[in-house]
Structure formats: C-alpha cells, structure tokens
Amino acid sequence: MSTHCNRIEDVSRLSRREALRRAGAGFGMVALGGLLSEEALGYSPGNGALPQLPARAKRIIWLFMGGGVSHVDSFDPKPILQKYHREKIPMKLPSHLRDGSDKVLASPFKFQKYGQSGLPVSELFPHMAKHADKLCVLRSMYCDSIDHTGATLQTFCGAVSLPRPGIGNWLLYGLGSENNNLPGYVVMGPDQQSGTATYSPRFLPTWTSGTRVNWDYSPNVTAHNALPNLRNAGQLTIDEQRAQLALLRKINSAYAADRVQTDPLSARTQSYELAFRMQAAAPEAFDITGETEVTRKMYGLDESHSQSFGYRCLLARRLAERGVRFIQLQCGKGDGLDWDQHGELEKGHRKNAAATDKPVGALLADLEARGLLDDTLVVWGGEFGRTPTSQGTDGREHHPHGYTLCLAGAGVRGGYSYGSTDEFGWNAAEKPMHIHDFHATLLHLMGIDHEKLTYRYSGRDFRLTDVHGNVAHEIIA
Numbered sequence: 088m089s090t091h092c093n094r095i096e097d098v099s100r101l102s103r104r105e106a107l108r109r110a111g112a113g114f115g116m117v118a119l120g121g122l123l124s125e126e127a128l129g130y131s132p133g134n135g136a137l138p139q140l141p142a143r144a145k146r147i148i149w150l151f152m153g154g155g156v157s158h159v160d161s162f163d164p165k166p167i168l169q170k171y172h173r174e175k176i177p178m179k180l181p182s183h184l185r186d187g188s189d190k191v192l193a194s195p196f197k198f199q200k201y202g203q204s205g206l207p208v209s210e211l212f213p214h215m216a217k218h219a220d221k222l223c224v225l226r227s228m229y230c231d232s233i234d235h236t237g238a239t240l241q242t243f244c245g246a247v248s249l250p251r252p253g254i255g256n257w258l259l260y261g262l263g264s265e266n267n268n269l270p271g272y273v274v275m276g277p278d279q280q281s282g283t284a285t286y287s288p289r290f291l292p293t294w295t296s297g298t299r300v301n302w303d304y305s306p307n308v309t310a311h312n313a314l315p316n317l318r319n320a321g322q323l324t325i326d327e328q329r330a331q332l333a334l335l336r337k338i339n340s341a342y343a344a345d346r347v348q349t350d351p352l353s354a355r356t357q358s359y360e361l362a363f364r365m366q367a368a369a370p371e372a373f374d375i376t377g378e379t380e381v382t383r384k385m386y387g388l389d390e391s392h393s394q395s396f397g398y399r400c401l402l403a404r405r406l407a408e409r410g411v412r413f414i415q416l417q418c419g420k421g422d423g424l425d426w427d428q429h430g431e432l433e434k435g436h437r438k439n440a441a442a443t444d445k446p447v448g449a450l451l452a453d454l455e456a457r458g459l460l461d462d463t464l465v466v467w468g469g470e471f472g473r474t475p476t477s478q479g480t481d482g483r484e485h486h487p488h489g490y491t492l493c494l495a496g497a498g499v500r501g502g503y504s505y506g507s508t509d510e511f512g513w514n515a516a517e518k519p520m521h522i523h524d525f526h527a528t529l530l531h532l533m534g535i536d537h538e539k540l541t542y543r544y545s546g547r548d549f550r551l552t553d554v555h556g557n558v559a560h561e562i563i564a
Contacts, residue, residue: 171511252288283299463496469490
C-alpha cells in the first residue's frame with residue numbers, strides 16, 4: 088500500500104480561489120485570472136464581484152463623531168422642548184434610562200433655515216449649513232444599544248456584540264480598490280471604545296483590513312509623519328527589494344501549496360508587496376506641503392482648535408482623489424473631541440463643533456470643486472443621539488431610540504430630510520431607519536445588492552445586514 092494516501096479535504100474550508108486553483112489542474116484559476124485582469128476591470132478586484140446595480144458612488148468618506156451628537160441640538164429642532172423645559176416629559180419612557188431623568192431639557196442653541204430647501208440647522212454648524220442643499224438629513228435613525236461600544240460596533244459592523252467585519256471591510260471585499268499602490272481602506276483618528284473592531288476583517292480575507300495611519304498634525308507634517316515606517320529600513324535599492332519580494336513569494340507559495348488555509352499567509356505577502364509599492368505612491372498622497380495657503384486656511388489648519396480634524400479632512404480629500412475605497416475619519420475619546428456630554432452639553436458641543444464644522448464644510452466644498460462629490464458619498468454622525476431630557480442639570484444621556492445622521496454627495500437627495508422623530512425627539516416615528524436599513528442603502532448606492540454580498544463562514548452565509556435591511560429608495564436622487 089502506498090504511504091501517500093489520498094487526502095479527503097473539507098472543501099468548505101477552501102476559498103473560492105483555492106478551490107479553482109486545485110481543481111482541473113489549475114485551469115479554473117487561469118480562467119479566473121483572465122476574468123479578473125486589472126486592465127479589463129479598471130481597478131484591483133475584491134472577490135471578483137462586479138457591482139450588481141448601477142453604482143452612484145465609488146467611495147465613502149465616513150466622518151464619525153464619536154460619543155453621540157445630540158440630534159435635538161444639531162439637525163432635528165424640537166420647539167416643544169422649550170415649552171416643557173425642566174418639566175416632566177408627558178410621554179411614557181423606557182424603563183432603562185441609565186442615568187438620565189424624565190425632565191425635559193430645552194436646546195440652548197438657535198436653529199435657522201438655510202438654502203433653497205430651507206433645511207433647519209443649529210447655530211453650531213454654520214459651515215455645514217452653507218451646504219444645506221447638498222445635505223440629506225436622516226432624522227429617523229435608531230439602533231439597538233444604549234452603550235458606546237455596542238452602538239459603535241453596530242454602526243459600522245451591523246452587530247452589537249458579535250465579532251463581525253465592518254462596512255469598509257465588506258466594500259473592499261466586494262469591490263476591491265481603485266488604486267493598487269495605496270490601501271483600499273484607511274482609518275484616521277483615535278480608536279473609540281470599540282477599539283480596532285470597527286475596521287477588523289474578522290472572517291473576511293485579511294487583506295480587507297483597515298489601515299490605520301497617524302493623524303497628529305504639525306505645521307511641517309510630511310508623508311513620513313502619517314506613515315513612519317514608509318522608508319526601507321535596510322536602505323535596499325528598488326531592484327534589491329524586488330528580488331527580496333520575489334524570493335519571499337516563492338518561499339511562501341511553496342509553503343502554501345500543501346495547505347488548506349492560506350489566507351493569512353497570502354495577506355501577509357500581499358501586505359509586503361503593497362508596502363513596497365507605497366514607497367512611491369504614499370509620499371505623494373500624504374504630503375500636504377504642496378497644498379496652497381488658501382486650502383490650508385479653508386480646512387482650518389491655521390487655527391489650533393480645528394487643525395487636527397482639518398488635517399484629517401484634507402487627507403481624506405487627497406485619498407479620495409487617488410481611489411481609496413473607504414476612508415474612516417474618527418474623533419472622540421483620544422483627541423479631545425468627545426461628543427459624550429453627560430454634563431455641560433452647551434460647552435462641550437460648542438467646543439467640538441468649532442473644531443469639526445469648518446473642516447467638514449471645507450471638505451464638501453473641495454470635493455464639489457474638484458468634481459469628486461458626484462461619486463463620493465460623505466457620511467456624518469455618531470453612534471447614537473442624546474436624550475431630549477436632562478442628565479444632571481445641563482447634560483444629556485445616550486439615546487439610541489431616534490437620532491440623526493447626515494449624507495452628502497453621490498446619488499443622494501440634497502436639501503432633504505428623511506423621516507422624523509416624535510414631537511419631543513424621543514422615538515423614530517415616521518419612516519424609522521434601523522442601522523441595517525442604513526447599511527443596505529449605502530451598499531445600494533455603491534452598486535451592491537446587500538442580500539447578495541455574502542461570505543461563507545462557519546457553515547452559513549454571512550452578510551453585513553444579516554437577515555434584515557431595506558433600501559431607502561426615497562433618499563436617492
């Protein structure tokens with residue numbers, strides 16, 4: 088009897104590409120390689136799935152306001168709060184209020200209507216207000232967690248506690264990147280309570296992971312501040328590095344030939360090769376020294392309170408220009424811009440808005456001027472809102488029952504408000520939009536049917552929206 092017994096492998100453990108490589112003497116992989124040629128597709132493919140719907144957007148810039156912006160103090164005015172200020176709210180509330188009270192707290196901020204649409208915007212956001220006719224304000228959002236970690240995870244990953252890939256990972260898996268020389272998913276800003284979980288690929292291929300870059304600003308910032316390990320430490324020449332990578336790929340390919348699960352190894356090899364290509368592309372992308380003084384001032388880089396977030400927004404525009412698929416900007420705990428005002432709401436929200444509003448307004452104007460807003464979808468907002476009632480004397484508690492997110496750009500109706508909360512701003516009342524519906528709508532705008540973007544893992548097909556999600560066609564222009 089031969090000592091080399093035939094192995095019966097669990098094919099469910101094989102990736103689609105690995106199955107094609109092993110079957111039919113590898114001719115399936117040859118055919119796939121032809122189908123996925125970069126010249127034919129025009130971008131670096133993800134899982135080989137082309138957009139299943141007409142895509143309105145090519146990329147997403149997500150401006151995450153960590154901590155929870157108060158909807159009733161930003162884009163969802165509720166005049167009745169003034170009438171009942173400091174009185175018991177005349178409605179039945181949930182039994183679990185954390186440390187919140189049942190006493191109404193009026194907004195300390197004035198609202199004004201802007202643009203031809205007459206969209207009401209708080210005095211906190213005068214620069215965003217200039218773009219009122221570009222904004223699509225979703226006033227009927229709701230999620231399932233009252234705590235930061237769970238709500239932040241669900242905002243990006245669709246699940247409150249279970250480890251799941253985030254929307255950026257899913258988009259990179261489904262569509263790939265338009266630029267082979269830069270990461271397809273870039274994260275800038277301090278991690279929030281959920282840590283790296285919002286951009287971890289989990290069971291998706293490792294190469295879909297978000298790449299976190301340094302976000303600290305200094306007047307003389309260069310690409311090497313954002314990517315400190317960009318230079319080759321061994322001072323090898325380009326030809327020497329190419330030879331090094333070729334040898335590494337040859338060794339890794341030999342190692343992987345007799346193994347079933349090779350995704351981590353393949354991803355590591357690809358990361359080395361991407362790092363090599365980034366030596367040429369990244370310095371140009373992250374080096375803002377060539378930006379004009381007018382542009383720097385527009386983003387608030389000349390003012391200490393706005394320069395940090397302004398720097399992130401400016402980099403987001405530069406990365407969008409270069410085909411990065413998903414750009415995640417974060418503020419909150421870690422940069423002094425935490426929107427979690429359990430007390431001193433007026434002081435905290437004024438501080439945070441002063442630091443972020445001007446850069447966001449500049450980003451929208453800059454994208455539009457460069458023709459990028461037509462195919463770039465901008466998302467603005469936090470993980471939930473804040474209660475219409477008080478916590479202490481001048482704060483608000485976490486509020487997942489009804490809150491606001493804003494969209495602008497590719498394919499969405501500008502100067503438009505979708506849905507509403509009740510008269511006090513407590514519950515999503517008209518056209519409630521769960522976070523699953525929000526994700527389904529974003530994927531639709533990116534040309535993907537959310538029910539068809541799946542990944543087989545642990546015996547079932549997973550998707551970002553799980554078994555839920557309805558596209559809000561009404562917000563699409």
